[in-house]
Amino acid sequence: MQETFFETRSGAHIPTGLPGGFFIYEADAEERILFADINVIQIYGCETYAEFLAFVGESFTGMVHPEDLNRIENQIQAQTSFGEKRHDYVRYRILTKQGEVRYIEDFGHLLHWVNGRSFFYVFIVDVDQNEFFNRNRNSLAEAEILSSAQDTTDPLTGLFNMSFFYQRVQTILSSPEGRRQELSIVHFDIPNFKLYNERHGFKLGDDLLCELAGTIRQTFLEATVARFSDDHFFVCTSGSREAVLAGVQGIQRAMMLSENAAKKARVKAGIYFFDDRCTEVGLACDHARLACNSIKGRHDVNFCIYDEMLRERLRRQQYVVDHVDEAIREKYIQVYYQPVIRVRTGEICGYEALVRWIDPQIGFLSPADFIETLEHFHLIHLVDQYVVDRVCQDYCALLAAGEPLVPISVNISRLDFELCDIFGIVEETRAKYDVPRHMLDLEITESALNDNLGHIRTECERMRALSYHIWLDDFGSGYSSLNTLAEYDFDVLKLDLVFLRSYDRNPKTASLMSYIIKGAIGMNLSPLCEGVETQEHYEFLKRVGCERAQGYYFGKPMPMEESRIFTSGKGFAWERAEAAEEA
Ligand code: C2E
Ligand code: CA
Ligand code: CA
Numbered sequence: 001m002q003e004t005f006f007e008t009r010s011g012a013h014i015p016t017g018l019p020g021g022f023f024i025y026e027a028d029a030e031e032r033i034l035f036a037d038i039n040v041i042q043i044y045g046c047e048t049y050a051e052f053l054a055f056v057g058e059s060f061t062g063m064v065h066p067e068d069l070n071r072i073e074n075q076i077q078a079q080t081s082f083g084e085k086r087h088d089y090v091r092y093r094i095l096t097k098q099g100e101v102r103y104i105e106d107f108g109h110l111l112h113w114v115n116g117r118s119f120f121y122v123f124i125v126d127v128d129q130n131e132f133f134n135r136n137r138n139s140l141a142e143a144e145i146l147s148s149a150q151d152t153t154d155p156l157t158g159l160f161n162m163s164f165f166y167q168r169v170q171t172i173l174s175s176p177e178g179r180r181q182e183l184s185i186v187h188f189d190i191p192n193f194k195l196y197n198e199r200h201g202f203k204l205g206d207d208l209l210c211e212l213a214g215t216i217r218q219t220f221l222e223a224t225v226a227r228f229s230d231d232h233f234f235v236c237t238s239g240s241r242e243a244v245l246a247g248v249q250g251i252q253r254a255m256m257l258s259e260n261a262a263k264k265a266r267v268k269a270g271i272y273f274f275d276d277r278c279t280e281v282g283l284a285c286d287h288a289r290l291a292c293n294s295i296k297g298r299h300d301v302n303f304c305i306y307d308e309m310l311r312e313r314l315r316r317q318q319y320v321v322d323h324v325d326e327a328i329r330e331k332y333i334q335v336y337y338q339p340v341i342r343v344r345t346g347e348i349c350g351y352e353a354l355v356r357w358i359d360p361q362i363g364f365l366s367p368a369d370f371i372e373t374l375e376h377f378h379l380i381h382l383v384d385q386y387v388v389d390r391v392c393q394d395y396c397a398l399l400a401a402g403e404p405l406v407p408i409s410v411n412i413s414r415l416d417f418e419l420c421d422i423f424g425i426v427e428e429t430r431a432k433y434d435v436p437r438h439m440l441d442l443e444i445t446e447s448a449l450n451d452n453l454g455h456i457r458t459e460c461e462r463m464r465a466l467s468y469h470i471w472l473d474d475f476g477s478g479y480s481s482l483n484t485l486a487e488y489d490f491d492v493l494k495l496d497l498v499f500l501r502s503y504d505r506n507p508k509t510a511s512l513m514s515y516i517i518k519g520a521i522g523m524n525l526s527p528l529c530e531g532v533e534t535q536e537h538y539e540f541l542k543r544v545g546c547e548r549a550q551g552y553y554f555g556k557p558m559p560m561e562e563s564r565i566f567t568s569g570k571g572f573a574w575e576r577a578e579a580a581e582e583a
Contacts, residue, residue: 006038017042020125027110027118029221031060034119043104043126045096055097060120065093065101067207070214074158074225076108076120077217086110103127154227156206157213162234165226169236169281172224173274181238186248187270187288188216191296193231196265204262211263215254219247234285241273245303252302268292269303290314319362320370321377328386333357335390336557337408339567340528340550343541347575348567349548350407350441353391354557355383371413381419384412388426391440392433394560403564404574409441409471414448417456423463437466443473443494446484457488464489471528476516485523492548493520497531500551503540514544521545 005013014037021039026032036052044063046052056062061069072090079088088108093101109121152164160168169185172178190196190212197205209231216233217225223237237244248269258264270292272284279287291306294313304310327333333355340350357365374380391408398405416422423442430440442463448456460470469491472484477496485493495516503509513529520527529541532551541549555567 014038019127020123022121022123024122025060025120027120029218033058033060033063040124043096043102043124044094045098045100051097063094065095068092070210070217071156071158072106074213074217075153076158078153078158078160078164080108080110157210157227159213159217159233160224160226162226162228165224165228165234165236166281168224169284172236172238173281178238182240182273183236183238184241184244184271184273185284185288186220186235186237186244186272187285187292188212188231188233188235188251189268189292190231190265191268200262208263208265211258212251212255212265212267215251219251219254228285232289234288244271244273248303266302268295270294270306271303272306316362316369317373317376320357320365320373321379323359324370324374324379324382327357327359328382332359333383333386334559335387335394337394337560337563338550338557339555339563339572340409340548341554341572342575343538343546343549345575347573348406348554349575350409351560351563352443352550352557353387353408353410355387356557375413375415378415378419380413381416381422384410384416384422385420385425385429387411388429388440392429392435395435395439396433398560404576405439406574407439407441407469409443411443411473412448414445414451414456417448417451417459423459426463426468427466437468441469441471441492443471445473446475449484449488461489464491472525485520485525490525493525493527495527495529495546500529500531500533500537503537510540510544513546517544517546521547 004016006016007013016038018039021037021041021043023036023040024034026034033053033056036049041047041049041052044052044055046055061073064072069092072092075090076088079090080086086109088106088110090106090108092104092106094104096102103126105125105127107123107125110118111121112118152160154161172183190208193205193208196208209227212231212233213225213227216235217223220235220237220239223235223239226234228234237247239247248271252267252269255263255265255267270288270290272287272291274284287306291304291310294310295301295304324333334357335353336356337351338354339348340352341347342349355367355371357370359365371380371383374383387410391410395405395408410426412422426440426442430437442460444456444460449460451457464470470489471492471494472488472490473494474496475493477498493516495513499509499513499516503513517527517529526547528548528550529537529546530550532538532541532549532553534553537551538549538553554572555563555570557563558566
């Protein structure tokens with residue numbers, strides 16, 4: 001084979017087609033190429049420098065295979081941004097002008113020049129595929145860089161790993177410049193990422209993570225960026241609050257608007273602005289993470305700033321979780337009762353049991369303050385079991401006092417079915433107090449029926465076979481589908497408060513409610529309307545033939561004794577058991 005030589009301006013002769021070449025690019029966002037020798041040009045299948053520049057778009061980013069770009073950009077940054085380290089070693093694939101894939105080893109040296117400009121002097125070698133994937137045959141120098149990279153970076157995305165991020169941020173926090181800057185921590189996470197993996201496979205899942213890593217790094221150029229695990233990314237940045245918020249929203253937009261459908265994802269963010277510099281890194285990251293988690297189920301909010309209000313809410317949550325056992329034991333949790341009225345007769349035909357937590361330390365808590373928390377921490381069954389027990393006791397007390405009796409309905413959480421044998425416990429408790437089955441009704445929400453095993457449905461059928469009544473609660477509040485009504489057997493359909501609130505504003509709601517009520521009756525489901533607050537609401541329900549009504553107009557939830565005195569004062573009587581059967 002005949003050797004050809006490339007003549008340099010200094011008169012030297014370099015053999016062309018050598019396996020290695022040399023180029024220089026500017027270390028800024030554009031990564032513009034300033035020089036490439038003939039061997040680099042030929043590795044890319046080009047003949048002239050101009051042809052090469054046009055082919056790679058004059059930028060280092062155009063020299064790397066698109067699938068490897070994000071990873072290695074992150075790796076280079078991770079390897080060189082650590083103070084005195086100015087060398088990087090990365091491997092990537094390239095595409096030649098002829099479309100051929102080649103495997104490249106890249107040794108970079110970061111040099112700083114005047115005016116704050118920096119350049120990468122890079123030596124690349126075209127290696128064969130085996131060598132490319134074989135990490136055991138590295139030279140001492142490569143091995144050194146690689147092993148330090150392994151200690152500091154995440155192999156998938158090339159971002160820093162958690163321990164190195166902690167170390168670096170701590171250094172920034174305690175440095176004199178760091179102390180003068182506004183610093184913040186941002187946590188990014190992709191909701192339901194596990195589901196994404198299941199649906200699209202791990203390869204696309206990994207691609208999505210690399211895409212997000214790249215988008216974050218390109219947005220927060222000067223920041224320290226890490227991936228801690230799975231889809232959990234952290235950024236420590238020194239920008240102003242406005243700049244941080246703009247960056248976060250920019251990343252969210254870019255990920256939502258990605259042209260590649262598999263790389264489109266909703267990203268949630270939690271932000272912690274350092275307010276006192278004593279905060280420890282781990283704690284600051286926890287704050288950002290908690291802020292992010294606090295909006296997990298929210299479809300309308302994509303980021304949350306950790307602030308005093310959130311801190312207070314989390315404190316309250318913690319209190320609820322830590323004290324629920326005590327609140328049950330000491331009876332701080334109490335059962336209130338709200339009357340249900342038979343519309344046709346105006347008599348009380350039932351009560352709904354609703355919990356209240358009256359705490360000696362923090363005062364009155366309504367269900368909104370603790371039910372969701374207890375569900376979140378899988379403790380709700382403790383309360384629901386307790387309510388069933390209290391309701392049976394209260395029933396026995398009324399019986400012993402010779403008071404008129406009507407059925408009482410209890411709220412069953414969807415999670416109760418996972419956390420205990422809730423219906424088994426209902427049946428056991430009822431038997432213990434000798435309460436007739438038709439005196440204890442069970443309210444469940446539609447979301448409960450969407451369990452994927454159909455277990456709850458079977459359970460409900462079993463209870464109905466025992467002659468319990470199952471009520472469908474909160475119909476119309478969220479994800480109801482009319483189909484549920486046809487698919488399952490219930491006894492009572494509770495129209496959520498939202499209907500009457502909407503009725504007040506929108507005349508069309510009246511027709512909608514009228515159809516639902518008539519449809520329910522046609523399907524042998526007794527309709528009950530919640531949230532009756534005015535005489536007008538009551539008259540409307542009479543007109544459209546709604547069978548039962550509940551709301552502040554008849555009485556708010558109160559302790560049983562108080563509620564009975566209150567409704568007696570308003571002239572309401574109790575329905576007799578025979579009348580209930582006739583109805
Ligand atoms: P829910 O089962 O839909 O209960 C009806 C809620 O509407 C009650 O709120 C009640 O006080 C309120 N309400 C009744 N009438 C009116 C009215 O005319 N106007 C307005 N604006 N509101 C009215 P509460 O007692 O705060 O309970 C809220 C939710 O907490 C309940 O909604 C239920 O989902 C849950 N909950 C309450 N007690 C328990 C329980 O023992 N176990 C479980 N798992 N959840 C419970
Ligand atoms: Ca209810
Ligand atoms: Ca309800």
